[in-house]
Amino acid sequence: MKEQVQKTFEALFALEDIREVLREALPTGLDPDEEQAVREGVARVRAILDDLEAGTGTPAVTKIAGTLDIRNREEAYINIQPIQAAGRLTLEARKALIAYGDGYSTCDACRKPFRLDKITKPSIAAFHEDLAKFVNMDVARVVPGARRGFQAVASTLVSKGDPVIVSALAHYTEFLAVEEAGGVVKEVPISKENLVTPDAVAEKIEEVIRETGKNPALAMFDHVDYQFGNLHDVAGIAKVVHQYDIPFLYNGAYTVGVMPVDGKAIGADFVVGSGHKSMASVAPSGVLATTDEWAPKVLRTTAMVGDVTNRKFGIKEVEMLGCTLMGGTLLSMMASFPAVKERVNHWDEEVKKSNYFIDALLAIEGSKVLSEYPRKHTLTKVDTTGSFDAVAATHKRRGFFLSDELSKRGIVGEFAGATRTWKLNTFGLSWKKIRYLAEAFQEIATKYNLNVKPRTGSA
Numbered sequence: 001m002k003e004q005v006q007k008t009f010e011a012l013f014a015l016e017d018i019r020e021v022l023r024e025a026l027p028t029g030l031d032p033d034e035e036q037a038v039r040e041g042v043a044r045v046r047a048i049l050d051d052l053e054a055g056t057g058t059p060a061v062t063k064i065a066g067t068l069d070i071r072n073r074e075e076a077y078i079n080i081q082p083i084q085a086a087g088r089l090t091l092e093a094r095k096a097l098i099a100y101g102d103g104y105s106t107c108d109a110c111r112k113p114f115r116l117d118k119i120t121k122p123s124i125a126a127f128h129e130d131l132a133k134f135v136n137m138d139v140a141r142v143v144p145g146a147r148r149g150f151q152a153v154a155s156t157l158v159s160k161g162d163p164v165i166v167s168a169l170a171h172y173t174e175f176l177a178v179e180e181a182g183g184v185v186k187e188v189p190i191s192k193e194n195l196v197t198p199d200a201v202a203e204k205i206e207e208v209i210r211e212t213g214k215n216p217a218l219a220m221f222d223h224v225d226y227q228f229g230n231l232h233d234v235a236g237i238a239k240v241v242h243q244y245d246i247p248f249l250y251n252g253a254y255t256v257g258v259m260p261v262d263g264k265a266i267g268a269d270f271v272v273g274s275g276h277k278s279m280a281s282v283a284p285s286g287v288l289a290t291t292d293e294w295a296p297k298v299l300r301t302t303a304m305v306g307d308v309t310n311r312k313f314g315i316k317e318v319e320m321l322g323c324t325l326m327g328g329t330l331l332s333m334m335a336s337f338p339a340v341k342e343r344v345n346h347w348d349e350e351v352k353k354s355n356y357f358i359d360a361l362l363a364i365e366g367s368k369v370l371s372e373y374p375r376k377h378t379l380t381k382v383d384t385t386g387s388f389d390a391v392a393a394t395h396k397r398r399g400f401f402l403s404d405e406l407s408k409r410g411i412v413g414e415f416a417g418a419t420r421t422w423k424l425n426t427f428g429l430s431w432k433k434i435r436y437l438a439e440a441f442q443e444i445a446t447k448y449n450l451n452v453k454p455r456t457g458s459a
């Protein structure tokens, strides 16, 4: 039996190896080395499955064999969906997920003092230390999504009726975290460039103090907002906020895991990141990091005692509800972490690729970029009302024509039918794919008689 389980894993892992080759290669075409790797991989899986089947003959094996139809999966496409790009799993994470999918699979070696972040096998305790270092903070915890990080902090710092300062581009989950804690959101208006400025934050704080007679209990700001993918001056904002003694939560949902983040340099009291958005991890996962000053408050342990049983659970942290990510979610984060740590060093290259594609889109007459430009991030909001949407007006498929044309070329992830203002993300695409993507958009434009300016410069 043990041998069969091992073989099943081998087959699944081998399949992931093949998928990885395809993910890198398609839809731009396999080169001979890649083709050879896939052929060998398929032969390997078949051999393992034949072996397994000879021993068991169970339908489960047939199911795995069914997955050999791998080209139907997402490997065959370039996916420019705005929120998925940097959350896509590494090969290591996919394997970790297969191996640690069981809900409490991290708990086998849980020993006194019985808390997730203390487990040394697998090396979860060390991972927590590495995570804190990664964002240059003192302490870190894994959480089920960035939103749970906001929730833990708001629940600790915000009382009924307390104002909390956020940007007018803040994510809805920040609103919910404040609401749950009984607080009231106060939004800082954005500039005409769609940026939050430290001056605007100071003005809002003054206004809130005048109106409510209270200092805001917390300030939460997104380094990169989800609406435009614009980069805001969080260090400047943190400075202002601290002048009023307001704790500062840095929302790194779109930064932690894709670009270098230094929480101390920014002046953050809390750094929150999203595993499934930006750290190549399974959902729901994320990180909450803080300083030695704030850790005892936000990560306070329980003082509750059972009135009948007199039970105490001393080491469990109240805001974490004890332990947080206990299986494949955490292990996928850990498995991707070396690659994530490495990739943040190549952020400049990601931004270059983002600009290359956006320039190609802007070369299509009538196209605009609504995000700040040149781009400082890979998430971008574009406006194709004057280009592709003009075509859609007379096309029999209306707004769906663009999606049809893109998917024919192996490109997915735009909101089908939405050809006016929409968002896309190029993170993680190789130069080969970026060029292919740029050419595909221009080819479609030419097909429908939109003017395309020739490219100047090189990349």
Ligand SMILES: Cc1ncc(COP(=O)(O)O)c(C=O)c1O
Binding pocket: 144, 145, 146, 147, 148, 171, 173, 222, 224, 225, 226, 251, 253, 254, 273, 274, 275, 276, 277, 285, 286
């Ligand atoms: C700016 C921003 N903050 C927070 C979140 C929430 O992240 P999570 O899904 O990890 O809770 C998102 C995305 O959903 C986001 O775009």
